[in-house]
Structure formats: C-alpha cells, structure tokens
Amino acid sequence: MIKEYLKNAALRSKWSHAYIIEGETSELRREAAGEFISALMNKDEHSKAQTEAGTHPDVIWVEHEKPLTISVREVREQVCDTMGIRPFEGGWKLYIMDDAELMPPGAQNALLKTVEEPPEYGCIILMTKNQEMLLDTIRSRCICLKCDKKDNGYEYTGPDLSEYISFDVSSGREHMDATDAADIASAVLAGGADEAGKFMDYIRGWIHDQMVNRSGSSAFDMTRAYRALELTDKAEKRLKFNVNSELTIEMMLMEI
Numbered sequence: 231m232i233k234e235y236l237k238n239a240a241l242r243s244k245w246s247h248a249y250i251i252e253g254e255t256s257e258l259r260r261e262a263a264g265e266f267i268s269a270l271m272n273k274d275e276h277s278k279a280q281t282e283a284g285t286h287p288d289v290i291w292v293e294h295e296k297p298l299t300i301s302v303r304e305v306r307e308q309v310c311d312t313m314g315i316r317p318f319e320g321g322w323k324l325y326i327m328d329d330a331e332l333m334p335p336g337a338q339n340a341l342l343k344t345v346e347e348p349p350e351y352g353c354i355i356l357m358t359k360n361q362e363m364l365l366d367t368i369r370s371r372c373i374c375l376k377c378d379k380k381d382n383g384y385e386y387t388g389p390d391l392s393e394y395i396s397f398d399v400s401s402g403r404e405h406m407d408a409t410d411a412a413d414i415a416s417a418v419l420a421g422g423a424d425e426a427g428k429f430m431d432y433i434r435g436w437i438h439d440q441m442v443n444r445s446g447s448s449a450f451d452m453t454r455a456y457r458a459l460e461l462t463d464k465a466e467k468r469l470k471f472n473v474n475s476e477l478t479i480e481m482m483l484m485e486i
Contacts, residue, residue: 236266236375245270246441247348248372252361256328259357262377263326266355270322277319287318292327300333305340313344313352323352330356331363338365345371373438374459376431386432388417395486397440397451397458411483415476426475430466434459458486 236249245266253259271286272278280286292308294300309325317323327333333341345354345368354372358364361374394406394414418429437458444450465482469475 236262236269245353246373247352248345248354249356250330250361250364250369250372250374251355251357251377252359252374253357253377254359256357258377259328262375263355263357267324267326270324270353271320273320288320288323290323290325292325294332298332300327300329300337302334302337302340305333305337309341309354310344313348316349317351321351323349324355325353326355326357328357330358331360333364335365338368342367342371370456373441374463375438376434386418386429388414391433391436394483395458397444397455399449399451405485406483408480408484411480412476414483415479418479419476423475426469426479427466429479430462430469434462437462461485 236245249266251259251262253262267281267289268278271281271289277286281289284291290308290312292300292304294304309327313323313325315323341354342365344352348354356364356368356372361369361376389410391414394410418425437455440450441452441455461482465478468478
C-alpha cells in the first residue's frame with residue numbers, strides 16, 4: 231500500500247516536499263522509495279537508465295563516512311548547500327537519506343530549515359528504522375509512512391471511512407460518535423486481534439491519501455489531518471503494550 235501511495239503521489243504530481251519512510255530493514259525502505267523515484271524521475275528511457283544505474287544527477291543519495299553517524303558537515307554539504315541548485319534534468323530534485331536516525335540532534339537541526347522551506351522542485355526522503363529517533367520538529371514537517379511486512383495484502387472491508395471522517399473545513403462534521411466507532415472496530419477485528427495493527431497502517435495510508443488529493447485546497451483542514459496521524463501513531467503504541475484492541479480503535483476513531 232505504501233509503495234502504491236508514493237507511486238500515485240508522484241504520477242499525479244501531488245507529492246509532499248518531505249517524507250519519512252520507516253521500515254524494519256533497509257531493503258523494505260529502499261523498495262518503497264524506489265517506486266516513488268521511478269514514477270517521479272523516469273520520464274524517458276534515458277532517465278530510467280540513469281535512476282536504475284544510480285547516476286541520475288537529480289537523485290542524490292546522502293552518504294556518510296562514519297558507519298554510526300551522519301555529521302552536520304555531511305548534511306550541510308550534501309543537502310543544504312546544494313538544494314538551491316536547480317535540477318539538471320527534468321523538473322524535480324530528490325534527496326534520499328537512509329538510516330536517518332544516525333543524525334545527531336545538531337545534524338537534524340542543520341537540516342530543519344531545508345525541510346521547512348525547500349524550493350518548489352525539491353523533495354527529501356528520510357528513511358529510518360525508527361522515526362521516534364528523529365526530532366519532533368523534523369517529524370512534524372514530514373509525511374510519515376510506515377512500510378513493513380504486515381502492510382502487504384491487507385484489505386479493509388469495514389464501513390467507508392469517508393462517510394464518518396472528514397477534513398473538510400466547511401463540512402461541519404464533528405468527531406465520530408461511539409456507536410459508529412464501535413461498529414468499525416468490530417468490523418476490523420472480525421478477522422482476529424492481529425487485524426488491529428494492520429488497520430492502523432491502512433487508516434494511516436487513507437489519511438495520507440486525503441492529504442495528497444486535497445493539498446493546496448483552502449477547504450482542507452491540514453492541521454486536523456496531521457493531528458489524525460498523531461492519534462494513529464499513539465493508538466499503535468497502545469496496541470504494542472497489549473491495551474484492549476477494540477477500545478483502542480474506538481477511542482482513536484472518536485478523537486479523529
């Protein structure tokens with residue numbers, strides 16, 4: 231689902247200026263990012279060959295000398311100081327940093343202004359095994375995506391979420407009531423308690439889709455959408471501590 235989300239965002243030119251991709255392994259993270267890179271940068275056979283060979287001049291993979299740290303100097307030289315140079319080919323410039331959690335606070339702060347105010351052609355992808363190791367100031371300015379093995383193959387069969395959740399400023403819709411939240415939670419857990427974690431990934435992707443499709447619209451409440459993502463993350467943490475799955479889902483839906 232995450233791969234399709236990133237691919238569709240690039241194809242529709244509705245992509246964000248900054249993403250965090252969280253995954254257990256570098257392979258999973260790079261596979262998800264690869265869909266986005268291909269859709270965004272492969273405009274012809276020449277650019278496709280370049281991205282596949284890792285030689286595209288507008289796809290910059292941030293490198294670091296020491297195995298356990300990404301320094302302030304490396305962040306500044308490879309990202310901050312070069313972002314202002316316009317793309318050599320095509321209209322986009324893409325920076326990818328794997329193991330972003332290796333940045334100490336100083337390096338993350340050095341990156342912050344670039345994440346906050348990138349040029350219109352710039353995009354940064356931070357890949358990490360644990361997004362909580364990144365500063366809140368970084369995370370709050372990125373769209374956070376989680377890709378892991380449990381994300382594959384899940385099909386949500388409950389009620390249409392758009393009937394109950396809206397980020398439209400003019401909709402006048404309040405939070406979901408307890409009865410509707412209970413109905414959705416029951417539908418999610420009909421397949422077993424393990425479905426709760428999968429649903430969290432699903433609803434996170436659903437919220438991301440709303441953000442992409444409505445980005446730039448004055449009628450869309452982006453602040454509420456980001457708040458919904460935060461609530462999803464908190465609910466997922468509760469599940470990891472074996473808090474009642476049905477109650478956790480109901481509370482999250484009513485708060486969103």
